[in-house]
Amino acid sequence: MVTKNDICHEHTNYLASKFNVVMRKLILTLLVASVAFYGNAQNAVSVKTDITQLQDGMLAITVAPGHHGMDTLIYAMPKIVPGTYSIYDFGNMLRQVKAYDLHGDTLAVVRLDENRWMIPKGNKLSHLSYLAAPTFTDPAGKKVFEPAGTRFELDRTFLFNSFAMVGYFEGLKDENYAFEVVRPADFYGASALERKALNDTTDLFTAQGYFDFHDSPIMYARPDTASFMVGETEVQVAIYSPGGSLDAAFVSEKLEPIMFGAKEYLGGALPVPKYVVLISLMQGMGNSGGFGALEHFYSTVFVMPEMGRDYLSKTIQDVVAHEFFHIVTPLNIHSEHIHDYDFNNPQMSRHLWLYEGVTEYTSHHMQVKQGLIDPDEFLSTIRSKISQASGFNDTLPFTELSLGALDVHKNQYMNVYMKGALIGMCLDLLLCDLSDGAYGLPELMMRLSERYGPDRHFWDEELFDVIAEMTFPEVREFFRRYVEGPEPLPLEEYLLKAGVQLQRNLQIRELTLGGFLPGKNKERNRMEIVTSIGINSFGRELGVQKGDMLVSINAIDLSPENFSDGVELFKQRYKEGDNVTLVVERENEKGQLKTHKLKAKAQGVDRTVSLRIRYMPEPDERQRLVRKRWINY
Numbered sequence: 001m002v003t004k005n006d007i008c009h010e011h012t013n014y015l016a017s018k019f020n021v022v023m024r025k026l027i028l029t030l031l032v033a034s035v036a037f038y039g040n041a042q043n044a045v046s047v048k049t050d051i052t053q054l055q056d057g058m059l060a061i062t063v064a065p066g067h068h069g070m071d072t073l074i075y076a077m078p079k080i081v082p083g084t085y086s087i088y089d090f091g092n093m094l095r096q097v098k099a100y101d102l103h104g105d106t107l108a109v110v111r112l113d114e115n116r117w118m119i120p121k122g123n124k125l126s127h128l129s130y131l132a133a134p135t136f137t138d139p140a141g142k143k144v145f146e147p148a149g150t151r152f153e154l155d156r157t158f159l160f161n162s163f164a165m166v167g168y169f170e171g172l173k174d175e176n177y178a179f180e181v182v183r184p185a186d187f188y189g190a191s192a193l194e195r196k197a198l199n200d201t202t203d204l205f206t207a208q209g210y211f212d213f214h215d216s217p218i219m220y221a222r223p224d225t226a227s228f229m230v231g232e233t234e235v236q237v238a239i240y241s242p243g244g245s246l247d248a249a250f251v252s253e254k255l256e257p258i259m260f261g262a263k264e265y266l267g268g269a270l271p272v273p274k275y276v277v278l279i280s281l282m283q284g285m286g287n288s289g290g291f292g293a294l295e296h297f298y299s300t301v302f303v304m305p306e307m308g309r310d311y312l313s314k315t316i317q318d319v320v321a322h323e324f325f326h327i328v329t330p331l332n333i334h335s336e337h338i339h340d341y342d343f344n345n346p347q348m349s350r351h352l353w354l355y356e357g358v359t360e361y362t363s364h365h366m367q368v369k370q371g372l373i374d375p376d377e378f379l380s381t382i383r384s385k386i387s388q389a390s391g392f393n394d395t396l397p398f399t400e401l402s403l404g405a406l407d408v409h410k411n412q413y414m415n416v417y418m419k420g421a422l423i424g425m426c427l428d429l430l431l432c433d434l435s436d437g438a439y440g441l442p443e444l445m446m447r448l449s450e451r452y453g454p455d456r457h458f459w460d461e462e463l464f465d466v467i468a469e470m471t472f473p474e475v476r477e478f479f480r481r482y483v484e485g486p487e488p489l490p491l492e493e494y495l496l497k498a499g500v501q502l503q504r505n506l507q508i509r510e511l512t513l514g515g516f517l518p519g520k521n522k523e524r525n526r527m528e529i530v531t532s533i534g535i536n537s538f539g540r541e542l543g544v545q546k547g548d549m550l551v552s553i554n555a556i557d558l559s560p561e562n563f564s565d566g567v568e569l570f571k572q573r574y575k576e577g578d579n580v581t582l583v584v585e586r587e588n589e590k591g592q593l594k595t596h597k598l599k600a601k602a603q604g605v606d607r608t609v610s611l612r613i614r615y616m617p618e619p620d621e622r623q624r625l626v627r628k629r630w631i632n633y
């Protein structure tokens with residue numbers, strides 16, 4: 001998964017108030033769900049629901065176990081699901097769990113713990129019936145990361161992460177699942193699951209076992225879908241955007257280059273026949289305060305607040321790239337803990353550096369390697385990973401962080417996206433170097449997927465040895481010191497292998513613009529000096545004033561769109577003592593805008609740069625070789 005917490009939380013109350021309105025309306029119209037439909041499927045767990053009605057905002061669900069030879073049955077909801085690394089206790093989302101026999105009489109149900117119910121006379125059970133509350137708006141359950149949750153909005157949209165509303169009978173986890181959904185005639189349920197329409201208003205989804213069922217989310221709404229082919233793989237996009245900021249055609253256009261880039265990066269073919277991207281937008285922030293996506297074998301669920309199209313589409317590109325590369329790991333390269341996933345007693349792996357770190361690194365690395373972003377943008381992403389990682393404990397061995405991610409090291413978890421990604425980068429650089437530019441991390445990942453794949457796991461304790469055996473002994477040393485051990489990553493040394501210079505707390509002398517902080521004047525579309533505070537001796541010699549609108553400096557454009565690039569260019573092109581002409585627009589006493597040419601000799605100032613990372617303009621031959629293999633630059 002990937003979670004983004006870096007935006008403002010100003011709309012938090014919106015959903016809550018909307019929910020109240022929906023609730024009131026429901027109570028007034030006395031909508032009562034009918035649960036008069038239940039199990040008829042043979043040798044499959046049969047789940048049924050009807051999304052044309054809600055009870056107090058909750059969805060009525062029936063679950064029939066089908067044929068089984070057990071006296072007592074235990075119905076379990078997951079405590080946690082793969083990819084989330086948080087305990088959610090989805091049992092808390094179920095209310096009024098009742099058991100019925102074939103005659104419609106109730107059977108005793110004993111709640112064993114937060115997530116499990118026992119039906120002592122399980123051999124008599126026809127079906128269970130209960131209400132499922134939506135994680136998006138239910139105040140009682142844990143704050144569930146929205147991409148792992150459920151959203152029920154009558155006549156608008158339903159998002160099913162089935163593990164948050166349907167469980168499994170212990171001992172029957174491998175039974176097939178049949179999921180019948182009654183829906184409004186004009187609704188479409190997008191999903192990677194096998195499906196057929198039973199009639200105009202009923203869909204039947206089928207899955208082979210609970211793992212497949214839990215792994216395939218469904219999103220219902222009035223259809224806004226698009227699809228495109230990437231080689232042999234069909235990519236489908238389905239969107240629910242209540243504020244209309246996105247539509248499926250627009251998102252497909254943005255995702256196409258990402259998916260084609262991924263195909264090339266993975267050696268020419270995508271590893272799945274189809275991939276479904278479900279995007280559920282919210283008006284305001286959700287319950288959990290974060291947004292992002294969760295990965296699945298054949299799909300991903302992406303939940304985000306409605307925002308500007310450009311910001312949304314860039315975020316969707318990065319996030320979908322991340323989720324898609326989860327097909328490589330952990331879906332195709334994973335340890336025994338994920339292979340036999342225990343939804344109620346999960347064992348953590350020590351390899352989050354791989355599952356989340358390498359995946360996050362790959363999502364950006366693919367984009368630079370395939371020419372979708374330029375090398376400077378890639379370095380600036382690396383720079384922000386380094387600076388964000390510095391907020392976490394750098395001497396906590398990463399394998400320990402990983403093993404304790406659910407409990408003791410919960411507060412360090414987010415570092416899997418920062419330092420985890422940097423571990424991926426260092427391993428990539430090390431491989432490019434040791435192999436004399438013959439291969440890097442993508443090639444290693446492909447060899448690992450061939451060796452393991454979805455049906456074969458590695459042993460958690462052995463992976464480092466296996467990778468070293470497949471590559472170089474130095475790689476074992478790298479894992480020992482920087483992933484299993486407490487030593488911080490030798491970023492400077494490793495980046496230098498590719499002719500990238502990383503410097504910290506660097507004292508530099510550079511040209512000044514005048515010491516002022518300009519702000520954007522939207523009306524005039526100019527950068528404006530909003531306060532005279534900070535104006536230095538160069539600014540005073542020029543004679544800048546509060547209210548001046550910046551036009552150009554030595555003919556370099558200083559409009560808002562070009563401002564930071566323009567300032568950089570000015571600093572690079574001129575030196576102290578050069579003639580400088582700053583053109584500004586200034587209002588006169590009559591309120592008319594007049595152009596002024598302010599002149600002075602360029603001056604320098606001393607500044608400390610906490611972190612500087614840049615390509616060396618003249619790398620040596622060795623560095624050129626490594627850099628070429630690394631990012632094709």
Ligand SMILES: [Zn+2]
Nearest residue numbers: 001002356359
């Ligand atoms: Zn992830």
